[in-house]
Amino acid sequence: MSANREQVSQDDRDRQEKEQPRRRQARGERRIAQLLEAAATVFTTTGYTAASTNAIAREAGVSPGTLYQFFPNKEAIAIELGDRLMHELREMYGEALAPVDPMTPLEEAVGAAVDRFIAFNCEHPVFFSLMHGPDIPGRMAEAHDALHATLLSRIEGLLSSFLPDAAPADLNRTAHMCLGLYKAGLELVLAHEGAERDAYVEELKNALIRYLDPLAGDRPGHPGAPGTAP
Known part of the structure; x- marks a missing residue:
């Protein structure tokens, strides 16, 4: 029984380790979509030249630091x-x-x-x-x-x-x-x-x-x- 429980526990850990990168990837994709949607609003409103990363981050409701995790400029x-x-x-x-x-x-x-x-x-x-x-x-x-x-x-x-x-x-x-x-x-x-x-x-x-x-x-x-x- 103990061996079976250990095997089940190991299987759970393996599954969690595989799921974590997928969850991180999904969160990252959602964040990118959020930033792009905000950028679309800012670019449409102000034009590309007048737009700034700070304005895009503000429209997305995130910090500039969060934006820079995904886009350099x-x-x-x-x-x-x-x-x-x-x-x-x-x-x-x-x-x-x-x-x-x-x-x-x-x-x-x-x-x-x-x-x-x-x-x-x-x-x-x-x-x-x-x-x-x-x-x-x-x-x-x-x-x-x-x-x-x-x-x-x-x-x-x-x-x-x-x-x-x-x-x-x-x-x-x-x-x-x-x-x-x-x-x-x-x-x-x-x-x-x-x-x-x-x-x-x-x-x-x-x-x-x-x-x-x-x-x-x-x-x-x-x-x-x-x-x-x-």
Whole structure:
């Protein structure tokens, strides 16, 4: 019996020793998430340049010393936050900008894509603040440039469903225009709330649709295409 109890006791100790690092890791991950959430609030409110680690620690309800256990400076915080948001955005636009059936109404395709991107940016307003601020950290700028290039490629893929005969240079130019229009509209969307924000979202969709509609006018299924039933 004594040997059995000793074995059970040893097993308990072994299990506890294995669980302790996992618990510490889980606590650390929760603390990092807490700090990143606080940083998002501070960066959105004050901008990256004016933000400080003290302000982030204060927003998180922890001491600066606790913050420095996980991040050496605000640049490291911004980079980690930006990396996580860009990863989430990549997953989202893979679906939002997937090629569609050419018979899909242009309004439906544009509306669905805009809704997904607006939802992401409204949920994470810090993304716009970080990526379009004047003093974005160099590593983030490089990652954003790569994201921008991939995003343009995805937009070209979506547009090719509606502009199958467009030359590559024309398709690339149209994708640049669409992204530029979206960014300009997004700034207005984020500057408003409630019904006024919704109104700007609709204006943004209308601007994109009215820009693209003449270009897609001859595609099959378009109301103005030759041979299409009225």
